[in-house]
Amino acid sequence: MSELIISGLKATVGGSDILRGVDLTIRSGEVHAVMGPNGAGKSTLSHVLMGKPGYEVTGGSVTLDGADVLAMATWERAQAGLFLGMQYPTEVPGVSLEAMLRASFEASDRSPADVAERVLVEAGRIGFDEKFLTRPLNVDLSGGEKKRNETLQLGVLAPQIAILDELDSGLDVDALRMVAKRVKAATTEGDQPLGVLVITHYSRLLEELQPDHVHVLAKGQILQSGGPELATELEETGYAGYAEDTPADTGPVEFDPFGEPHGV
Amino acid sequence: MSLLPVDTPTALSEFADSERRLAALSAAAETPAPSAESEEWRYSPIGDFSPEAYTAPTAAPSSADVARSDGQAAAISIVDGWIVSIDVDPGWEAKGLSISNADSASRSLDVPDPGQFDHLHLAYSPSTLDITVPGGLTVNEPIVITSHLTASDASVAAFPHVRVSTGADAEVTVVEHQTSEGAGLSVPLVELTADSASRLRHIVVQQLHRDTWQLGRLVSTAADQSTLLSGIAAFGGGYARVRTDTSLDGRGATGNLVAVYYGDESQIHDFRTFQHHRGPGTLSDLLFKGTVDDEAGSIYTGLIEIHEEGAGSNAHQTNRNVKLSEDAWAWSVPNLEIRNNDVRCSHASTVSPVDIDQQFYLQARGVPPTIADRLIVAGFFDEVLQRLPDPAVVELVRNLISAKLDGRAA
Incomplete structure (x- = not known):
């Protein structure tokens, strides 16, 4: 049983406050959906949890089974059991999927010997064409194939908690169903079921994933939490009730010390 | 001892063609020494070079013959610029492959923009390794040359000369391994001539000692419909420079030029490339990629020149450099000179540290930073x-x- 506790998390990007005290707890087997308008800080939350450079944590804590996540390097967070499925998976020329996964296994106490076999099994489960397996990471993959590739890695690495940032973007309906089915299965399979924090704009993915908890992230905070019915409600009403007044959350931006003050 | 006249003329008189050599030496003495002030040597440490530090051997060193391995068409050993052994597969020889130690008495200075080192090469190069592939013959096993520089009390200067020509529709791959033992100077000249529709490939793997300097030249010409591949993999040397002149003379000739280089500590790798499009519909594609670590440096300057007759040509030039340390440096200067409007040209050049998004991606999957960088840099090449x-x-x-990346982790 694993537990990721995010408590009062505050973070800035280029001097702007993006996260203003986020509280969330995700346990093994639970599916949490974080929804919210553009610029609410959803991607920032996922990046800060994984320790992406360019963000400054200014308050709060994140623990995974009691261990201080914020004190860990990115790779240590992954080894501790966190997984970030990225909105825009990076192309890494000349590096194969298998080479990366083997390196990850070698850095833990897991044997890399069966990585190739696990990759094949996972590819089969989500309908990821085997011809893509030998390509350099994400190079020349369509948006949808990149998302399948992320899901495949999730299956092979078998983390405790997965943060899935806009997993649905770029996927067609059939692919979305297969990917969601794979993630859902991970939340019930084995002796250590996966805990999921899924970040999305739309409820389409949620119909497949069936979250236990839905949260609205706006203005850098969780403004509302509820059950699956909240997602349905948001689909109808939109985010008009959570009017935005923070700058767009587009990742790290150059801070201009002589520019107009913003974000406060 | 010195490379330039003080006591060297007497040593050169031991050669049969000493008159020609002495004339070349006089010409070298009259030619201004290269200077980093000039465009051609800009950014280089050539100002630190002193000809007094080196001696060119005037007799063949004693050295063991190098025999062919399985799967090689021929094996040639060159030591201190002297051709010491040639072992050609009798089967290929019977088909017309000719590899000889050719007298260089009739040599003249025929490289583009000759400088002092070209005159010195003419004076000191013992003989020419002549590889000729007759028309129509495809040699599908590589010809392997090992070119070694020994260390002795005086620093040795070696002036090897290799000439490869392919007849019409012939094909060959020549691989040259360059090594050395210590302080020394390597001044190799390679000439490649590809006749109509032939495929000529020449690859250099440079693993010179860090105290060895290299000032190399590679001059190639390609006739109509021929394809030339010139590859350089440079890992060794203190200051190691190669100037590459590729002339695509015939209609539809192709020149593929590639290099990988990896410098660390205080190494400097220096490449000057010229892609001359003299024939119509010619294609050149240059891709040079390098890494610099510690205080190492790299220099790339390249010129694509489309001549008036080069209508319909395609020319590409890409140089990418990854800096692995704050103190490492890389100059990258691509240039175009186009004298015909009906062409397609592109050039790109980058100097940057390891991509942080790529680092983050691998690290987010549990790969430790040093291993992630290792994978990314290896992948870059x-x-x-x-x-x-x-x-x-x-x-x-x-x-x-x-091995370079391992040395980094250590």
Whole structure:
């Protein structure tokens, strides 16, 4: 049983406050959906949890089974059991999927010997064409194939908690169903079921994933939490009730010390 | 002892063609020494060079013959610039492959923009390794040259000369391994001549000692419909420079030029490239990729020149550099000179640290930073390795990159 506790998390990007005290707890087997308008800080939350450079944590804590996540390097967070499925998976020329996964296994106490076999099994489960397996990471993959590739890695690495940032973007309906089915299965399979924090704009993915908890992230905070019915409600009403007044959350931006003050 | 006249003329008189050599030496003495003030040597440490520090051997060193391995069409050993052994597969010899130690008495200065070192090469190069592939013959096993520089009390200067020509529709791959033992000077000249529709591939794997300097030249010409591949993998040397002149003379000639280089500590790798499009519909594609670590540096300056007759030509030039440390440096200066409007040209050049998004991606999957960088840098070179023809060379170059990366982690 694993537990990721995010408590009062505050973070800035280029001097702007993006996260203003986020509280969330995700346990093994639970599916949490974080929804919210553009610029609410959803991607920032996922990046800060994984320790992406360019963000400054200014308050709060994140623990995974009691261990201080914020004190860990990115790779240590992954080894501790966190997984970030990225909105825009990076192309890494000349590096194969298998080479990366083997390196990850070698850095833990897991044997890399069966990585190739696990990759094949996972590819089969989500309908990821085997011809893509030998390509350099994400190079020349369509948006949808990149998302399948992320899901495949999730299956092979078998983390405790997965943060899935806009997993649905770029996927067609059939692919979305297969990917969601794979993630859902991970939340019930084995002796250590996966805990999921899924970040999305739309409820389409949620119909497949069936979250236990839905949260609205706006203005850098969780403004509302509820059950699956909240997602349905948001689909109808939109985010008009959570009017935005923070700058767009587009990742790290150059801070201009002589520019107009913003974000406060 | 010195490379320039003080006591050298007497040594040169031991050669049969000493008159020609002495004239070349006089010409060298009259030619201004290269200077980093000039464009051609800009950014280089050539100002630190002193000809007094080196001696060119005037007799063949005693050295063991190098025999062919399985899968090689021929094996040639060159030591201190002297051709010491040639072992050609009798089967290929019977088909017309000719490899000889050719008298250089009739040599003249025929490289573009000759400078002092070209005159010195003419004076000191003992003889020419002449590789000729007759028309129509495809030699599908590599010809392997090992060119070694010994260390002795006086620093040795070596002036090897290799000439490869392919007849019409012939094909060959020549792999040259360059090594040395200590302080020394390597001044290799390679001339490649590809006749109509022939395929000529020449790959250099440079693993010189860090105290060795190299001032190399590679001059190639390609006739109509021929394809030239010139590859350089440079890992060694203190200051190691190669100037490459590629002339695409005939209609539809292709020149593929690739290089990988990896410098660390205080190494400097220096490449000057010229892509001359003299024939119509010619294609050149240059891809040079390098890494600099510690205080190492690299210099790339390249010129694509489309001549008036080069209508319909395609020319590409890409130089990418990854800096692994704050103190490492890389100059990258691509240039275009176009004298015909009906052409397609592109050039790109980058100097940057390891991509932080790529680092983050690998690290987010649990790969420790040093291993992630290792994978990314090795992967960075992959695009070039894919263009090298000989699997044995690809494996060797991959291992040499790994060895450099291992040295980094240590």
